[in-house]
Amino acid sequence: MSWTFEVSHSACGLDIRRHRLHNGLGLIVMADPHAPVVSYQTWYGVGSRHEQAGQTGMAHLFEHLMFNRTEKHGRGQFDRIIERTGGDNNAATWVDWTYYRDSVPPRDLATVVELEADRMANLVLESPELESEREVVANERMQRVDDDIDGFADEELGRLAYTIHPYRWPTIGWMEDIRSMTLDQVRSFYRTYYAPNNATVVVVGGVDEAAVLDLVASHYGSLDAADIPVHPTITEPAQTEERRRSFAKPTPSPRYLAGFRGVALGHPDWPALSLACAILGAGQSSRLYRRLVVESEIAIHVHCDVPQFRDPALIRISTQLRRGHRPDQAEAEIDSVLAQLQGELISEEELTKVRNVAETDFWSELEGCDGRAESLGHFQTTLGDFRRLFEIADSLSRVSREDIQRVARAHFGRHNRSVIEILPDGDEE
């Protein structure tokens, strides 16, 4: 069993070092002698993007199943052991990854390493567990989508904006797929994707790096690498004309959600696009907020963001409207604001503002052990190198006013957008 040291970086006055085990397992350690806690996270390179039609929601359903029994630990024992330490644990599935977080006192690190290595390799998957978690996930879907107007709108946007890329289906999956997933399919998914060479362990907090290396090697070293399928990059065809859909829901507040074809996190234009979104929607002095919430009082909320995905994502502008106002009114104002961004350079003051906002956001993410581990794990899994986190943050300071105008012109066109409107029941056009 041997480690290969790969790369290092410094941040927050601490060293961050990445190693690789002989079976492909990645390990990133950020030891902080002053931290009274440890965040131990396992990032798997599988998300909803890796699913196939008819089995959407598999990655997320499987995330739930990972908390059930293994050959060594009975049902419920994983959570019980973590909770006994005073710590807690959770997990999340998104389009490009699934990650598992354990936050424990430093003295319990060995326990967590054993538990995580165990469930990576020895999970027991049987029908009772599948059926129980299937119901829980179905409930979760009802809560987050079927009974939630914004969740519903988001899901419909993905379905409308993408035609072939797997970002078109929701990470939680379509209900019919959740209901029809079989035990064989679940087991196959586990064998395919849950392997050391498809995982990066991230350890941040009150630990000794050498001790972590020994501990992880001793528990993961005997695990075999798997033949991880290489998914061909699917390029969504260019959008040539606007797409729109409307729905009626029992709400007095209409919704307007627009998705513009954007870029991937690793694209050179992502920083400029990120700052453009901040100009539009970060803070109460942002352009969309001023126009929609303050000046015209059309909206209750407005948001603008470009997600940090591996493949080209949708730039989203979403707004919840005040009673009595219509989505077309919001769209007219949004179009006017976008036209201004495209037509005129932003001021130096505005540029400084959004750089300051980005800087504050960057450091806010790195304040605690969980946040640090999450940032490192996300960039390592999505872009293949945790150092991209710092490179991209650094590049934000080099984005110019011309860059922002250029990306606004390239991406905020009507032909490039998909729109979902939610109207109050009885107000459908």
Next chain:
Amino acid sequence: MSKLIFEHGETTPLCSFTAAVPRGAVYDPDQLEGLTRHAAELACRGAGDLDREKLDAAIDFLGGSIDVEVDRDWIALSATCLARNLDRTAELACSILADPRFEASEHEALIRESLSDLDDVRDDDSSLADRHFQRLVAPGHRYGRTTLGTDQSLERLPLERARTHHRLLWDGSQMIVGVAGAVSQSRADRLVDQLTSAASAKGEQPGEPLPITPTPAGRRIYLIDKPERSQCQLVLGHVAPRYGTPDYTALMPLETTFGGMFTSRLMQQVRVERGWSYGAGCRMMRARSPYWFRIVTAPTREVAVPALSLILDMYRDIASNGIAADELEFAVGHITGSLPFMRATARQRMRLALRHRLLDLPDDFPLGLGAELEALDTDTVTRAARQCLTPDDLCIVMVATADEVVPELERAGLAPTEIIPYDSY
């Protein structure tokens, strides 16, 4: 006691400060629910020489934030910024405290905005259930009134009353200041002086807080009728002991065991065993006065009534029989072991101490809890449970579609006390 709670930390170039006073929405006058929140928000809509647009631009330019928090017992002005921008951020915060403009146009705009916020609350089933639960659990209780306001109270809010209310709330002699992050002790001391001077001593109360009322006798079921619900939001509860009292401490392991962890009884029975809901839990809420004990879950419509029946049975059981010795030991270990996580960063330590000061407890109260919890035995916990938990004097709020749920509720002997249209409050 020093006005300053200070925690230094250099892991990031950020700093945070919070100026708080132990005066909150319990001082909303009768018929003017929402006044405290309105006054606090309005103060941030223009101060000194800066109208709202210029003030927002000035704050955003620094990359940070200045926000107001309104609780029933306290209000706070909190800021986060890059350390290099602390001076200007402090200046803006002091301006909000000392010299808010309270312009009529902003006052009227904020009222319109708050009315829209009510729509937002009604759109979200969890918030909707909570809003109705608060007003129904113990009518007349000081924590039962909405901090946001109602359609009627918002329309009535007078500008001059908001101005006076703001002035009385922000009393420098009552202020506590928390500072954390990349800032020196001397700068923190100066910040205290700046903020307390900005809110001069007033020497008078902003009014009389509401009383504390008991939970009415009997079980009351309120169905908040909303169309097309595939799930049902359930909130059950009653008035509980005050945080910091021996009874509250004795009930903490029971709260954890019943619904305070993933492996709690509620979570295991409702979610894990039956798959009936994504989550199920309970909490004894913390305030300066006795607040609620609440159980919350969101079962699908088809199993809402069996879920309610199950939870009622489980609650009766634990209220009568308490918890087992091994459950007590586990819960105490979990609670005491979780403390380092609440104090892992400078900002967390500052906020935790500040919160306890506002609750009229020592800053380091959580640190002493461990010994008290470890001294508990099952008899003490059971005694507290029988005395303080009232499964038969209970308020139950369900957000569901009445036509689909009421017949089954009636068959189960759980007929609603009242059916309330979801948009009526």
